[in-house]
Amino acid sequence: MSASWWRNAAVYQIYPRSFADSNGDGIGDLEGIISRIPYLVALGVDAVWLSPFYPSALADGGYDVDDYRDVDTRIGTLADFDRMAAALHAAGIRLIIDIVPNHTSNRHEWFQAALAASPGSTERTRYLFRDGSGPGCDEPPSDWVSVFGGSAWQQVPDGQFYLHLFASEQPDLNWNNPDVRDDFLTTLRFWADRGVDGFRVDVAHGLVKDLSETPLPRWDDLDPEASDGSHPFWDRDAVHEIYQEWRRVFDEYDPPLTAVAEAWVPPTRRARYAHPAGLGQAFNFDLLAADFEADTFRTAISQNLALAEQSGSSSTWVLSNHDVVRHATRYGLPARASDATTWPGRDWLASGGVAPALDRAAGLERARAATLLMLALPGSAYLYQGEELGLHEVAEIPAAARQDPTFSRSSGADVGRDGCRVPLPWTTEHPSFGFGPGRSHLPQPEWFAEFAVEVQSERLGSTLSFYQGALALRRTRRASPAIEWVPSDPGVLHFSRGTWHCVTNFTDVPLAGVGGTVLISSQPTDETGTSDGLLPPRCTWWLEVSGN
Numbered sequence: 378m379s380a381s382w383w384r385n386a387a388v389y390q391i392y393p394r395s396f397a398d399s400n401g402d403g404i405g406d407l408e409g410i411i412s413r414i415p416y417l418v419a420l421g422v423d424a425v426w427l428s429p430f431y432p433s434a435l436a437d438g439g440y441d442v443d444d445y446r447d448v449d450t451r452i453g454t455l456a457d458f459d460r461m462a463a464a465l466h467a468a469g470i471r472l473i474i475d476i477v478p479n480h481t482s483n484r485h486e487w488f489q490a491a492l493a494a495s496p497g498s499t500e501r502t503r504y505l506f507r508d509g510s511g512p513g514c515d516e517p518p519s520d521w522v523s524v525f526g527g528s529a530w531q532q533v534p535d536g537q538f539y540l541h542l543f544a545s546e547q548p549d550l551n552w553n554n555p556d557v558r559d560d561f562l563t564t565l566r567f568w569a570d571r572g573v574d575g576f577r578v579d580v581a582h583g584l585v586k587d588l589s590e591t592p593l594p595r596w597d598d599l600d601p602e603a604s605d606g607s608h609p610f611w612d613r614d615a616v617h618e619i620y621q622e623w624r625r626v627f628d629e630y631d632p633p634l635t636a637v638a639e640a641w642v643p644p645t646r647r648a649r650y651a652h653p654a655g656l657g658q659a660f661n662f663d664l665l666a667a668d669f670e671a672d673t674f675r676t677a678i679s680q681n682l683a684l685a686e687q688s689g690s691s692s693t694w695v696l697s698n699h700d701v702v703r704h705a706t707r708y709g710l711p712a713r714a715s716d717a718t719t720w721p722g723r724d725w726l727a728s729g730g731v732a733p734a735l736d737r738a739a740g741l742e743r744a745r746a747a748t749l750l751m752l753a754l755p756g757s758a759y760l761y762q763g764e765e766l767g768l769h770e771v772a773e774i775p776a777a778a779r780q781d782p783t784f785s786r787s788s789g790a791d792v793g794r795d796g797c798r799v800p801l802p803w804t805t806e807h808p809s810f811g812f813g814p815g816r817s818h819l820p821q822p823e824w825f826a827e828f829a830v831e832v833q834s835e836r837l838g839s840t841l842s843f844y845q846g847a848l849a850l851r852r853t854r855r856a857s858p859a860i861e862w863v864p865s866d867p868g869v870l871h872f873s874r875g876t877w878h879c880v881t882n883f884t885d886v887p888l889a890g891v892g893g894t895v896l897i898s899s900q901p902t903d904e905t906g907t908s909d910g911l912l913p914p915r916c917t918w919w920l921e922v923s924g925n
Contacts, residue, residue: 380632384691385855386423386757387848392699393430393452395800396762398813407453407461414468421848424471426577434484436546437782441482445564462572471574478561479580480547488548496537503556504548505540519593526786544782552584565626575635581650582640585613604643612642620655637693644680648688660693668712669743671870671883692756696747697764703797706770709740726792730772741767742915745899746881749917752851753879763801766828767840770796778820795819802829838901846897878920887911893922
């Protein structure tokens with residue numbers, strides 16, 4: 378196995394509870410994943426990123442972890458995990474798993490011990506407990522707000538408060554405590570010894586906190602975009618000491634383990650997470666947060682390729698994941714509704730998918746064009762389950778069926794992320810479109826039938842066949858040189874990698890094409906080896922151009 382396989386890998390994110398259900402309980406499981414490995418092989422991905430599968434009360438979709446070294450019984454067993462890892466490896470697919478180091482669940486044995494212990498005890502020092510403020514010490518220590526809404530502090534019966542930057546069921550760990558550091562090293566080795574090839578690190582920029590200031594700074598005085606490491610809980614410099622320690626563990630294995638940071642930090646700070654002495658890669662979410670617009674894409678691409686060169690890593694490109702509205706929908710909404718940094722399409726989701734008007738066809742065309750452009754770039758590409766089917770966001774989920782804590786903690790003002798986590802349609806059959814023998818844990822809309830795998834497998838020009846073709850062709854182009862921008866019309870991005878060219882028309886009108894042989898088009902086309910015609914609107918071509 379090449380030690381640098383991750384640099385240009387196509388990685389497919391599986392949200393396990395919504396991928397495939399083998400036993401009919403409505404929740405996807407490891408056995409379901411095993412049964413779909415032939416699908417992953419046919420799709421052409423290099424690796425799977427498995428979102429949390431640990432024991433959990435699902436207060437936050439599995440990111441509230443009860444036990445970091447076990448499998449949720451609803452999803453499987455450790456033996457099932459071992460069989461899945463072996464089957465993936467036998468199929469030539471690597472395995473990356475989510476690790477959630479910022480917080481545990483409130484059911485974790487450490488937190489239960491902390492609740493049973495007294496203030497100032499050793500058990501409580503593993504978390505961030507503080508006395509209250511105000512005359513009676515019954516007010517939170519600060520006015521900090523949770524990412525999911527409401528106070529970031531929760532009071533316990535003896536009067537103290539603990540910090541939770543996310544849901545109250547997710548108490549933040551104290552990474553100044555050696556117990557915490559040592560235990561996570563044990564966890565990393567536990568999964569590595571079971572065959573895991575790498576880790577996606579959740580909230581990688583949030584582990585280290587500085588709560589020494591008295592009183593704690595006011596919420597309105599905090600700068601979430603601070604680029605000097607001064608924020609009390611985001612992106613502090615000391616977090617990299619942790620990842621240097623992790624890197625020493627990763628390098629104990631042959632080949633070394635890989636890791637990618639989920640770090641929502643300014644671009645100037647991202648390279649530190651991607652440094653070879655640290656995690657090695659860091660997600661760039663710049664395309665995910667961008668409107669479908671040529672200049673915006675070019676700026677994001679140029680900046681992130683420069684940052685990758687600076688860090689000695691490779692860039693990571695992503696357009697959709699389990700936290701944002703699917704890009705087929707984002708690109709079909711007016712630009713004002715497509716800001717991915719604040720739950721994209723918030724207005725549209727809040728309306729139940731009624732307003733603003735969604736142009737489904739144009740959104741899918743733009744999504745396919747953006748995907749083909751992304752797959753032409755140097756670096757690794759992360760794909761989210763269902764995007765290869767052209768799935769749109771599901772807006773029509775009844776309030777009673779919603780599971781995201783954002784929905785409940787905001788009293789419905791933010792409907793949250795359930796719409797991109799609805800279980801996949803494999804067939805046209807009810808009750809769950811082939812997801813499993815029974816109904817799915819989130820309701821699937823009737824329109825899922827036309828997007829089902831079995832339908833698209835038989836349809837020439839389907840989004841599934843497009844992804845399969847693009848990923849197969851991408852494998853043959855990995856050794857191509859770095860990109861060179863080619864002058865082009867406004868609204869068009871054109872770059873070359875040797876004789877391989879990628880050209881994208883971001884406009885809504887056809888434009889003059891580029892001479893050469895069309896290798897693949899993001900839109901179904903009658904072109905047969907020539908690009909002398911017009912480049913359709915909202916379309917990307919890969920071309921072979923001789924004489925370069």
